[in-house]
Amino acid sequence: MSAVHFDFTTLPARDRYKLLVSVVVPRPIALVTTVDAQGRANAAPFSFFNVVSDDPPLLVLGIGGREPRRDGHKDTVRNIGETGEFVVNLVDEPLMEQMNICAIDFPPDVDELAAAGLTPIASARVRPPGLEKSPVRLECRKYMSIPVGPEWRTLLIGEVLAMSVRDGIVSPDTLHVDPDAFSPVGRLHGGGWYLRLTDRMRMDRVTGLDGDASSRA
Template identity: 35%
Template sequence: MTDPTYFYDPREGHGLPHDPFKAILAPRPIGWITSLDAEGRVNLAPYSFFNGFNSNPPVVGFSAERRPGGGDPRKDSLRNVEETGEFVCNFVSRELAEAMNETCAPMPHGEDEMRRAGLEAAPSTRVRPPRVARAPAALECKLLQIVALTDLEGRPLGSRIVLGQVVGVHIRHEFLKEGIFDTAAARPVARCGYRGDYAEVTSLFEMLRPVA
């Protein structure tokens, strides 16, 4: 019988035209991270390796991954969080997708991506970095820890996972319906692997956990 699956060991190569890993690991929420450097200059950058890792207290994390070809993995967001211990995660809606993509552009250290993308900043309440005013929601975070990743042989990968505890939550009133955040109305954008592949959430279905 023919094996119904295609198998490969990533350490030996995938043997396909494009690496399927990021396409399989989908959809992924986008961590649109606002931070400040030690001089108070704003940085805004999206991270597709982002998610929540605890609910009480709420903890989120993003991964700053080494670019192909090596180099310093400490991109501005990571460097800023190391220096200040604070960041904000802004909700990426379909309305803001193009602006989010604009903040991917390589810019000199200290340049304001928020201004480049034509975004208005709004003050945060518990942390110094501002939030994106038009974002449906924003999570103010204080740094818990930074984890340096290694492979199975213990070799450094150059990537860092930044974990922060949420100390403040902003939700735009139009997305609160009877006390519930209306995810579908906010139209979140997710990363779906391969270059330029994104998805938009416009509908939900309910499936409750079984009871014993």
């Protein structure tokens, strides 16, 4: 089978970005809320995001830098550095337009929640609020941050302390998720492309070569 080969050691960073975000899809979206030391709230979306461990329960955010004004860090990184806490609000279709507004590079004195028409809701374990409209809110504290590459890029690892889920999504008895009640959107490649979870398929996990299978759903 023929293939086109790309040497990432020689490609410009922008071309590497275009290729990676176009093939590693779909990516879940974290709409992250934080507060600074004065308690001012911030909300910012990230699609370089996923769960990386269950014990301890950890997730990771890949946060790009900004033009080197102030200290060069995005408000999310700076706020978490000041408070050590943040909330990951998962994004479903009704939240998409407001999430997109939060992607605007607002000045630090602008309230993104107000600009996007989002209502904050108090968290149980951390200082930053969650977003009332989000179907799932993950309250996190900073576990580790790793500076990577140029332009103030950061891998931020957070420990999940608590989760709030909209009624009807998760069974409190079995902890199973109703796929018809929870429909997060995924990020595709550039140009504003996203994905709905409207076409699903199921495949049970094969546990042996004899074909026996069991479900971990």
